[in-house]
Each structure stands twice: as C-alpha cells, then as structure tokens.
Amino acid sequence: MTMQTILILDFGGQYGQLIARRVRECDVYCEIKPWTTPLAQMRAMDPIGIIFTGGPGSVYLDGAPRVDPAIFTWGVPILGICYGCQLMAQSLGGRVISAQEDTAREYGESRTYYDVSCKLFQRLPVQSVSWMSHSDYIDQVPEGFVSTAHTDTCPSAAIADERRGFYGVQFHPEVGHTEHGVDMIRNFLFDICRAKGSWTMGNYKNAVIAGLREKIGTGNVLLALSGGVDSSVAAALLAEAVGPQLTCVFVDHGLMRRKEADEVERAFAPWDIDFVRVDAEERFLSRLAGVEDPERKRKIMGDEFIRVFEEEAQTLGKVKFLAQGTIYPDVIESGAGSAAVIKSHHNVGGLPGHVEFDEIVEPLRMLFKDEVRRLGRELNLPEYLVSRQPFPGPGLAIRIIGEVTKEKADTLRRADFIFRDEVARAGEDKNLSQYFAVLTNTRSVGVMGDRRTYDYTLALRAVTTSDFMTASWARIPYPLLDRVSTRIINEVEGISRVTYDITNKPPATVEWE
Ligand code: XMP
Secondary structure (H helix, E strand, C coil), X not given: CCCCEEXXXXXXXXXXXXXXXXXXXXXXXXXXXXXXXXXXXXHHCCCCEEEECCCCCCCCCCCCCCCCXXXXXXXXXEEEECHHHHHHHHHCCCEEEECCCCCCCEEEXXXXXXXXXXXXXXXXXXXXXXXXXXXXXXXXXXXXXXXXXEECCCCCXXXXXXXXXXXXXXXXCCCCCCCCHHHHHHHHHHHHCCCCCCCCHHHHHHHHHHHHHHHHCCCCEEEEECCCHHHHHHHHHHHHHHHHHEEEEEEECCCCCCCHHHHHHHHCCCCCCEEEEEECHHHHHHHHCCCCCHHHHHHHHHHHHHHHHHHHHHHHXXXXXXXXXXXXXXXXXXXXXCCCCCCCCCCCCCCCCCCCEEEEECCCXXXXXXXXXXHHHHCCCCHHHHCCCCCCCCXXXXXXXXXXXXXXXXXXXXXXXXXXXXXXXXXXXXXXXEEEEEEEEEEEEEEECCEEEEEEEEEEXXXXXXXXXXXXXXXXXXXXXXXXXXXXXXXXXXXXXXXXXXXXXXXCCCXXX
C-alpha cells in the first residue's frame, strides 16, 4: 500500500497516540514506531516527515533514548516535541540542561510568544497559550537553529533550522490546552512536509481491500464474529474483499441484548459469505446454572465461547487464514520498549487452540476506534452496529447479579430495551459513553393495584468517560429517568423497583460484576 506516511517516533511519552490522532484527523496517514526501530526499517517506510514524541527521560542521562544521527541526513523534515525537541537539539550540537525550580521548568499553561515568520507558526497569532510539561530546557540552540518562540521563563520554547526542515517545540501542540496546536501540526504536515491530505477512509478502504485480495489469494478465511464494532467491521471488510472465501461464525450465547443477534445476522445478509449462526443458548445457560461468582461466570462464558467456535471451525477443516478484529491501540509498541500487546479478545478468549490455520489476518490493525467506525460506515454497515456502545464479552451474564437463568435474562432484556429506547428517543445517547440496566439480586416490597408485590430491584447505569479507566455517572435528566422507571414498572413483570446508580469509577467499576 503506497501512501504518504508520517513516521511518529515514540520516545515513551504519554501523548504518542494523540499525536497520531491529530495527524490522521488532517487526512494524513501516520504510523507510530518505537525509538528502537532499526533505521533501515524506518527508511523503508519512506516517510514524508518524522515527528519525535515526548518522553519521560532526560537526554543528558546515560541510557536515555537516542536516535541514530543518520536520520538527520535523510533530507526529511522533522518535528521534535518536548523530549523529541531536546533530543534533536542535543544530537545536533546544542545543549540541554536541567531547569532549576525558579527558572525554565514549566508545567501547565504558559503564555507563549511566537515568531510567526517561521513556517511552523505562520498564520497564527503572535502570542497564545501553550501547554508545557518539562523540567529540562535548551540552554544553547544547535548551529543553524534559531529560537522561534519563548515564554516568560523559557528562552527557547521552540527552535527551528528551516533550511534543513528541522523544527522543535518544548510544549505539546497535540493537546487541546495548546491554543492553535492543531494549526501548528497542519503547518508542519502541509507546508513543511508537503502532505496532500489524501488519506481518506474511502481511499484507505480500497487500498486495504486490494491488499487483502493479494494476501489471501484463493485461501479460505475464518472469523469469529461477536457483533461488536471491531469484529463486525473486520467481517464486512473481508466480505467485500473475498466474500465467498469467508466464513463468519457467530456464536449466539443467549445473553445478548434484545434483538441483537437478529440484527447482526441481518447486517451481514447483503454479502455473499458463509454466515454460520450457532444457537448455543442452552449450552451456555446450563453451564451457568447455579454459578454466582462473577469471575467464574466470565470464565465459563469465555471457555464455552471458544469451545463452540472450535467445534464449528473443525467442521470446516483446515483454514488458511484466521481473521481477528485487533485495532491499533492494541498493537502499538510503546517507545519505552515494552513488547507489542496483542489483544486477547474477550469474546474469543484469545486464539483458539484446536483450530488449524496458517496465518492470522488483522485488517484493522492500523486503525483507531473511531476510524474503525468510519470504515464501517464506508462499508455500509448499519448505524446500529457501527456506533454501538461497548458491550462486554460475557454479555448479560455479568449484568444479572447472582445466578443467571433464562427467565432473569428475559426480564433484564425487556427492561434494558426500554432504557435504551427512551435514551435514544430523548437524544441522550450521544452524551453517554455506556448505559444499561442491571438486574440485582435484591427483592423488595411494593404495591401494584391493591396487590402486595415482592419483586426484583433493577438498577440503571449510565456513564460518561473517554477511556473507561475512569468514568462519571451521567447526569441524565430527571424526566427521562422518570419515563424509564414508569415504563419498566408497568411493562416488565418481575421488577417492582428501579434505582439509578450514582457512583463514579473509581471507586465503583462500570459494570456491577
Ligand atoms: P469496568 O466494569 O471494568 O468496565 O469498569 C470497563 C469497560 O469494560 C467492559 N467490560 C468488559 N468487557 N469482557 C469484556 O469484553 C469483560 O469481562 C468485561 N468487563 C467489563 C465494560 O462494559 C466497560 O465498557
């Protein structure tokens, strides 16, 4: 696949992925590589520009990440950010020293003054706020460089050698707190690296499909389809590329949300693929019978899933390619040097042990989550699949507290459907990261008509979060909660009380189990 590429060389900073997102948002393709990547490998990527990320180290210390000085002789423009800026300065003969408390050490927002005749800052205001996080600073710029920005405490907040196309910034243009940071990245990409901005999802889709056809040839491909966004988009991409050679095994474990399994099946009806839907509800429920411990439930769901998948796969005989919906954040090697992490798909429980295959194909391994969604739209997958909220691999098994039974699953499905329906009608779904109902194991006394009831308590959970590591309970409007509660009590037998969970993560988790 030939396309203009920006190489992001990762020195272990926190924002490597954010830089990549910013570049791609400008319709320019980029890849993150650890700083230890051999020079020949970088060269083979034929980048139109290179960005050095920040990093936790100090360039003057032994063992600090470095870069082969030959990189500065390629004639490719380089933008160094924070540690990357200091590294460039030091590698080219400048001096970087530790800032004393009261001098150039800066954390947080700093008023910054720019030389707008520098290409990196052209068309920007002469002063604005940048976001700094550094305790070292450039005391002496390298030969050929000039200082192109300063703050009240830092004389070289940015440096440049425009003749050679080398630029460095002490601050972080990729974070939202840096005013005009995105404009600086755009200037680097379009004015300095001469990017065309042709990396659109449509182009990418065509290129990936061509690549898949070439790689797969006449071989057969097997994919475990969970109905989640990643495996669905991977399936659609493969269906488009090599449809008749593709078998998708969709294990319906009976603990999906209402209508979900049918929706998945319907979404794939337009393609000429071998779509195998395995109705395994009874198998899963009988293994879950009597089990109350959440971790055991998870394990059972994972194990049984793999068992069913393997049984199906074995009826197909040997497959040449096993496809997985691994996405970019799961494969990026951090610049700090840790090994690549391959996602152990919760729904597949890792790679199946009893399926014979020659190779793995991971057609989404270069995409971020929202890019996967965009690609899904490009492939005409229905919106309900493409924009779906995360749903845990073990399904409703971990949203039914205590023992899981079919009756409880049906009750929860009805209530959860009402919650989702009302949230969508109110247009609140766009404001929520995840929202669902939990069937608690608590029963309480109620009164309906003239009758005493003693039924289950249902909990509603809705959170906002950007990374699911921390989450806030969502302030959804009271009238909406009121409608949901009234409908659930009226329409769902077996529930006599509805509560709303107002706990953040931490200390709580998103799911109840
Ligand atoms: P927690 O409950 O850990 O959830 O705060 C964070 C995110 O992970 C999802 N989750 C799971 N996903 N298998 C999955 O595939 C699991 O066992 C599992 N447990 C939690 C949860 O829905 C939320 O999006």
